[in-house]
Amino acid sequence: MMRLSCAIILAWFSAVSLAAGPSKPVDSVYINLSDKASLQRGAALFVSYCVSCHSAGYMRYNRMGKDLDISDTVLKENFMFAADKPGSLMLSNMSPEDGKNWFGVAPPDLTLEARLRKPDWIYTYMRSFHVDDNTVSGWNNTLFENVAMPHVLYGLQGSQRLVGTDHDTGKPEFELVKQGSMTPQEYDEAMRDLTNFLVYLAEPARLSRQTVGVFVIAFLIVLFIFAYLLKKEYWRDVH
Numbered sequence: 369m370m371r372l373s374c375a376i377i378l379a380w381f382s383a384v385s386l387a388a389g390p391s392k393p394v395d396s397v398y399i400n401l402s403d404k405a406s407l408q409r410g411a412a413l414f415v416s417y418c419v420s421c422h423s424a425g426y427m428r429y430n431r432m433g434k435d436l437d438i439s440d441t442v443l444k445e446n447f448m449f450a451a452d453k454p455g456s457l458m459l460s461n462m463s464p465e466d467g468k469n470w471f472g473v474a475p476p477d478l479t480l481e482a483r484l485r486k487p488d489w490i491y492t493y494m495r496s497f498h499v500d501d502n503t504v505s506g507w508n509n510t511l512f513e514n515v516a517m518p519h520v521l522y523g524l525q526g527s528q529r530l531v532g533t534d535h536d537t538g539k540p541e542f543e544l545v546k547q548g549s550m551t552p553q554e555y556d557e558a559m560r561d562l563t564n565f566l567v568y569l570a571e572p573a574r575l576s577r578q579t580v581g582v583f584v585i586a587f588l589i590v591l592f593i594f595a596y597l598l599k600k601e602y603w604r605d606v607h
């Protein structure tokens with residue numbers, strides 16, 4: 369019986385790992401949640417280019433504004449294209465049914481995406497779209513093959529063609545066939561900002577957790593000094 373259950377568990381694990389397939393190499397991205405300017409730029413990209421299809425249904429505009437130091441006026445004018453109340457959730461106006469009809473797959477909610485896929489994956493994914501005549505959208509993605517999402521940022525990045533794979537790293541090699549409004553360096557920077565923002569989105573409490581942590585340590589140090597003095601005071605009479 370014991371052996372049978374072990375065999376079943378082992379078979380299940382190998383099936384799961386096979387289904388996941390070998391993981392593809394990704395580029396690493398430097399995440400810095402204390403860089404508010406980067407988070408603001410990432411938020412601007414997100415509301416301009418992503419909320420038309422994807423929701424971030426666990427985040428409210430005014431919470432984001434407060435966390436990222438964006439004033440209410442700027443928030444309303446520059447960030448709220450899909451809603452009119454600052455307290456609204458960041459929901460896409462596209463229904464999941466329409467999404468499914470148009471793309472074959474409903475665009476998933478992206479609030480927790482950075483925890484599901486990890487920052488390096490998102491950063492690499494956003495830089496891995498390439499032209500492909502064999503797909504419906506005309507785009508493909510080396511990290512997410514036959515993805516239903518079109519390359520919505522091609523105006524910024526331009527379009528690139530897949531030319532091969534690097535023998536040493538196993539990473540795809542691209543060639544820019546049409547220049548976008550950004551240089552490749554600027555586009556990489558912009559994708560770092562966007563990934564930074566998605567990391568914040570997945571765990572907004574991380575911003576305050578670090579500050580609270582510093583206060584807690586400072587408090588403990590002060591407490592230690594008093595506790596030590598008190599201990600000395602008590603033991604003076606004992607000795």
Ligand code: HEC
Pocket residue numbers: 413414417418419420421422471473474475476478481484485490493514515516517518520521562
């Ligand atoms: C035109 C609609 C559309 C827009 C705009 C759009 N996406 Fe998507 N996205 C999709 C669809 C559809 C999928 C599902 C792809 C699939 O499963 O094949 C998707 C999937 C994704 C995924 C992978 C989700 C997973 O499976 O883990 C990420 C990450 C993502 N989108 C990020 C973004 C970001 C960031 C933006 C803004 C720059 C954006 N998308 C804009 C349609 C869109």
